[in-house]
Amino acid sequence: MKRITIDPITRLEGHGKITIFLQDDGSVANVYFQVPELRGFEKFSEGRPAEDMPQITQRICGVCPEAHHIAATKALDDLFHVEPTSTAKKLRELLYSAFFVTDHTTHFYILGAPDFVMGPDAPPAERNILGVIAKVGLELGGAVINTRKQNHWIIQTVGGRPIHPCFGLPGGVSRAINEEERAQIEEIAKQSVEFGNLSLKVFDDVVLKNKEYLDMVLSDTYTQKSYNMGLVDENNKVNFYDGKVRVVGPDGKELCKYAPREYLEHIAERVEPWTYLKFPYLKKVGWKGFVDGKDSGVYRATPLSRLNAADGMATPLAQEAYDKMYSTLGGKPANFTLATHWARLVELLYAAERLLELSKDPEITSTDIRNIPTAKPDEGVAIVEAPRGTLTHHYITDERGVIKKCNLIVGTTNNYAPLFMSIKKAAEDFIKPGVEITEGLLNRIEMAWRPYDPCLSCATHALPGQLPLEVTIYNAQGQELQKLSRGIS
């Protein structure tokens, strides 16, 4: 067979575009951040039975299918006016905790760690997971792979299928677990707690013991004083599966706390002419442009914001890690974007501890896993915390349960405005008159967006398997000065 040499650019418009305009003196005049958007999901879902939503919505995203499955399942509870059994809720949260362990592990070691372990200016050939493992040790690499594998086994066992679960039903779940499975989950949870502790130690050794890095984390370039959003339980502790959304200002004061059904009273969306993206903001504060501060309705929904929005963690080891983080960062709320990596590790430990708690719960092997809905469906809203931010599913159906309208606010959407602002601030701070624009400088601008781990077009599986990014810099006359790209040939 003839071998064809090809030139893959993945999706034609499938890459994030950062466009920087310079002034006459070479400083930054303006920055634009554009990303592609998938179209037509609302129309696609109209006319389908609502029960299909847990299966369909998890296909939107190649990174967090489990989050969509759980959010959709909870929206069906609300839609069909049925309360799941206690065991069903616990099984859902158990699967969700295992998912958080896998996702946060992936993010930290693949995405976050290379900048710190290898250094922000290290050549890209070394600044990746292979470099991290070569430096930190094969044993850690094995632990990363093993933790993911084991927790994927939990997702498959409890959820019925690997990666794309199929166990969520209105009022419960489709399958109970037996004692043998429970014991195995408990064992994996114990190992995951150890792995969570180990990961925090890696962060401690690599970042906190390096003054240069700690200074970078605390620097003004990577600081943004916006509102913080996160789901909390009845004690205002972080919760991924259930609770109320709490919003806390950059001054640490609670702005509001709302139930899922009230979300439209609190969140509005801003449209800008230069991008398809809509920018959600806090209605009560109002849209004041891409600025931070407590008079601006811009909010963040990230691991760090979740910790900022809560009063603490619901498990003991994660609470210790939480206290240590805030004492190092100078108190709450912490507005340092790069500390999001740290917060993610605190959450990783929490997810593992919660997994362990649930695996030992006496009810977890009960076969009382479903309440059959009897009421007519009309409207359902659910909110969970996805790894990248608060995830809202809202469906309206006819009395047969056929979707008439569907609205989703996905994790990353919440963060569009702050993400844009973080990139702009880094670009303004690093690109100065007379400064050569290098790969290392591009990376430091990227470091402002990496903590958000944006799921932009959910296009992560496209060959060659990475989301490309392009930065174009124009001078004051509108001429292209320089173009730097990665993942685009």
Added chain:
Amino acid sequence: MKTLVLGLGNPILSDDGAGIRVAQEVEKKLDDPQVTVSETSVAGLSLLDSIVGYDKVIIIDAIQTKKGKAGQIYRMKPEDFSFAKHLSSPHQINLVTALELGKMLNLVMPQEITILALEAKDVSNFSERCTPEVERSIPEAVKMVLEELKCQTSF
């Protein structure tokens, strides 16, 4: 020889689901306990998890190239993507890095990986159907996978 046929893509995003469609068609025509047919929407480390333990892997995915014609099929090896292997990804790791990682950690990695990529036209609109151009090339891609599988029996 333990073989995996893996369809990659998003089954509800028009041509993005082409790889999965091909894998599903292949599965209908196969009855070989040595061959597993699977599908996934995820990449990077999860892709690594999927292929560990197999001797041979055939991956089918959608692709977009600069001058490609919708429906065109390419047969490639992981090395064809090596231009990108040293770029750090803003989101995940690419296939070549995932393979290197597997080797580094002494995982049982496939000795042979073949990638069939179908040139996609629409990967932005939600639909369970591929565009007609891509739809037409699915039988040919299925044939190519089956031929790849036949080759293995001569081992």
